[in-house]
Amino acid sequence: MTIAAPAAPAPSLDILGIGNAIVDVLARADDGFLAARDLPKGGMRLIGPEDAETLYAEMAPGIESSGGSGANTCAVAAMFGAKVGFLGKVADDQLGKVFAHDIRAVGVTFPTAPLAAATAPTARCLILVTPDGQRTMNTFLGACVHFSAGDLDAALIEAAAVTYLEGYLFDPPAAQAAFYEASRIAHHAGRQVAITLSDPFCVQRHRQAFRKFVREEADILFANEAEICALYETDRFEEAAALVRQDVALAALTRSEHGSVVVTETEMHPVAARPARVQDTTGAGDAYAAGFLAALTRGKPLPECGKWGSVAAAAVISEFGARPLDALKAAVASVG
Amino acid sequence: MTIAAPAAPAPSLDILGIGNAIVDVLARADDGFLAARDLPKGGMRLIGPEDAETLYAEMAPGIESSGGSGANTCAVAAMFGAKVGFLGKVADDQLGKVFAHDIRAVGVTFPTAPLAAATAPTARCLILVTPDGQRTMNTFLGACVHFSAGDLDAALIEAAAVTYLEGYLFDPPAAQAAFYEASRIAHHAGRQVAITLSDPFCVQRHRQAFRKFVREEADILFANEAEICALYETDRFEEAAALVRQDVALAALTRSEHGSVVVTETEMHPVAARPARVQDTTGAGDAYAAGFLAALTRGKPLPECGKWGSVAAAAVISEFGARPLDALKAAVASVG
Numbered sequence: 011m012t013i014a015a016p017a018a019p020a021p022s023l024d025i026l027g028i029g030n031a032i033v034d035v036l037a038r039a040d041d042g043f044l045a046a047r048d049l050p051k052g053g054m055r056l057i058g059p060e061d062a063e064t065l066y067a068e069m070a071p072g073i074e075s076s077g078g079s080g081a082n083t084c085a086v087a088a089m090f091g092a093k094v095g096f097l098g099k100v101a102d103d104q105l106g107k108v109f110a111h112d113i114r115a116v117g118v119t120f121p122t123a124p125l126a127a128a129t130a131p132t133a134r135c136l137i138l139v140t141p142d143g144q145r146t147m148n149t150f151l152g153a154c155v156h157f158s159a160g161d162l163d164a165a166l167i168e169a170a171a172v173t174y175l176e177g178y179l180f181d182p183p184a185a186q187a188a189f190y191e192a193s194r195i196a197h198h199a200g201r202q203v204a205i206t207l208s209d210p211f212c213v214q215r216h217r218q219a220f221r222k223f224v225r226e227e228a229d230i231l232f233a234n235e236a237e238i239c240a241l242y243e244t245d246r247f248e249e250a251a252a253l254v255r256q257d258v259a260l261a262a263l264t265r266s267e268h269g270s271v272v273v274t275e276t277e278m279h280p281v282a283a284r285p286a287r288v289q290d291t292t293g294a295g296d297a298y299a300a301g302f303l304a305a306l307t308r309g310k311p312l313p314e315c316g317k318w319g320s321v322a323a324a325a326v327i328s329e330f331g332a333r334p335l336d337a338l339k340a341a342v343a344s345v346g
Numbered sequence: 347m348t349i350a351a352p353a354a355p356a357p358s359l360d361i362l363g364i365g366n367a368i369v370d371v372l373a374r375a376d377d378g379f380l381a382a383r384d385l386p387k388g389g390m391r392l393i394g395p396e397d398a399e400t401l402y403a404e405m406a407p408g409i410e411s412s413g414g415s416g417a418n419t420c421a422v423a424a425m426f427g428a429k430v431g432f433l434g435k436v437a438d439d440q441l442g443k444v445f446a447h448d449i450r451a452v453g454v455t456f457p458t459a460p461l462a463a464a465t466a467p468t469a470r471c472l473i474l475v476t477p478d479g480q481r482t483m484n485t486f487l488g489a490c491v492h493f494s495a496g497d498l499d500a501a502l503i504e505a506a507a508v509t510y511l512e513g514y515l516f517d518p519p520a521a522q523a524a525f526y527e528a529s530r531i532a533h534h535a536g537r538q539v540a541i542t543l544s545d546p547f548c549v550q551r552h553r554q555a556f557r558k559f560v561r562e563e564a565d566i567l568f569a570n571e572a573e574i575c576a577l578y579e580t581d582r583f584e585e586a587a588a589l590v591r592q593d594v595a596l597a598a599l600t601r602s603e604h605g606s607v608v609v610t611e612t613e614m615h616p617v618a619a620r621p622a623r624v625q626d627t628t629g630a631g632d633a634y635a636a637g638f639l640a641a642l643t644r645g646k647p648l649p650e651c652g653k654w655g656s657v658a659a660a661a662v663i664s665e666f667g668a669r670p671l672d673a674l675k676a677a678v679a680s681v682g
Contacts (some may be wrong), residue, residue: 035444037451038671038672066447067447069447069451070451070452070671071411071412071421071447071448071449071451071452071669071671072411072444072447072448072451073409073410073411073667074409074410074411074444075407075408075409075410076407085407103439103440104439104440104441104467104468105440108408108410111402111403111405111407111408112407112408113407115373115405115406115407115408116406116407131440132440331409333407335374335406335407336374
């Protein structure tokens with residue numbers, strides 16, 4: 011936990027996200043398709059270009075739409091009225107143009123220079139949506155592995171009330187250094203740093219690095235139950251929730267249909283989930299963080315931040331895809 | 347009208363489509379967005395690469411999915427159980443791979459060699475869907491203009507009971523010659539040739555060429571009310587329907603919510619539209635032709651062919667996009 015410097019000028023951005031810049035390919039699949047390929051349902055795994063080709067060839071027809079966990083959060087937060095920027099690496103190719111268009115079209119500032127397409131293509135995530143609405147993600151990181159501290163835009167970080175870091179960026183090698191540098195810039199400017207743990211397997215891959223970053227750099231933590239338990243190597247959510255209060259000033263812990271818990275050192279606010287008919291859980295956690303941060307940077311009290319998170323998540327899981335515009339518009343109207 | 351030779355061997359394909367190979371970019375837009383840019387609602391216009399860039403930059407976030415009128419028909423017909431092939435020109439780029447994947451993933455044979463990406467990119471259609479569910483299409487043809495008689499696969503044409511030609515291919519210059527050559531190959535093998543007029547503006551651009559092809563080459567014609575009236579330069583549907591019976595052996599004429607009329611020289615079958623809550627009319631005509639041809643090549647009587655067309659069209663307009671898999675699966679089950 012880091013205490014913000016007191017004399018910072020008013021931020022001109024609410025949220026600056028840093029994450030993997032990914033185009034999603036969503037397709038329906040049945041449980042047998044996952045079983046035949048040993049794909050653990052509900053998780054995210056990293057795949058290389060050959061596996062991406064093979065799996066794509068076997069998948070049903072898809073729908074392409076811009077994704078990326080942190081980028082989804084930024085897009086949804088912008089729809090909730092926040093002023094938002096995003097940093098992430100696409101290639102100078104067709105999918106990179108799709109990604110850039112979509113995030114800019116919702117009003118998010120996106121300045122990162124694209125990578126030469128010959129070096130690596132824009133990342134894609136092959137998402138298999140089973141009849142129960144769960145999504146199983148297979149990510150080919152492509153250009154994302156080239157994101158480095160050189161891609162940080164210091165002026166945007168200094169301008170943002172909260173710099174929001176996507177935990178998945180602990181996978182590409184150069185990005186952890188960029189996170190520390192981003193945190194240094196943000197705190198020096200009197201701003202806050204938020205991070206999401208992204209995925210329990212990602213936490214397992216980088217547990218010590220996550221613990222260090224959460225303890226030493228993060229002001230705000232987002233995690234779901236599996237992720238926070240993975241971070242603290244426990245099966246008991248209550249134990250993990252108690253531990254996180256010692257490490258970070260503010261944490262929002264989501265528990266699917268059981269809602270979320272917002273904790274600080276001295277406060278604990280349970281937040282109810284919003285009812286929704288689950289179509290596709292892709293982007294639920296991203297949307298929760300978006301609603302939460304949009305409310306927080308608008309000065310709302312913590313229970314209200316949790317409510318905005320729940321409303322955004324319910325809208326996203328009730329439709330196919332991580333940024334369903336119509337459902338999100340209705341959600342925004344409902345929190346007024 | 348051409349009489350099929352009697353002694354042809356049984357076809358191993360039901361339908362071979364030839365059309366523009368296009369990836370759709372669907373986005374919501376309001377009427378003011380169309381009005382400010384003088385875009386006639388419900389139509390298709392051709393745009394160059396610069397206009398495509400400009401319009402895309404101004405559009406809302408999109409969803410990419412494989413499209414193309416004839417390709418949509420092929421994909422939907424395959425879902426209705428027909429054995430289908432498709433010929434159309436993509437580039438060797440990311441959107442070309444998306445197009446090829448999606449049409450192959452529903453079981454359609456797609457052998458056309460891609461164009462070098464440096465020559466022209468894969469075609470895209472920027473589709474603006476207004477709140478009333480109508481779609482306004484802006485097509486950058488890209489690689490499609492390079493489709494020529496050299497891309498015809500004679501063995502597939504000879505193998506198909508019906509070669510189905512997309513009228514939009516009257517726009518790219520080399521494709522008309524390819525249509526005549528495809529018709530020659532098909533008839534020589536004792537097969538039938540179907541054509542769809544695609545779009546009233548396309549008919550206006552190429553009226554004499556369409557009339558000649560319909561009269562001299564086509565065995566089956568698909569058209570909606572505006573298209574058949576444009577072909578015969580009349581405001582009266584009944585007059586157009588009477589004229590078409592002199593030119594072609596079988597015509598299926600669609601009239602939106604008023605259903606369709608299936609006519610031959612001696613028969614006339616009115617077909618009711620299926621009730622649907624209209625979300626997005628993209629692909630309605632394509633789906634009608636798919637259902638119709640899937641039934642026809644299975645030997646169903648003409649009223650049944652029209653019914654399959656109506657069922658397929660209703661499924662497509664009740665969802666966003668031209669190939670909504672879940673809705674189409676339900677439609678297929680309903681005609682069982």
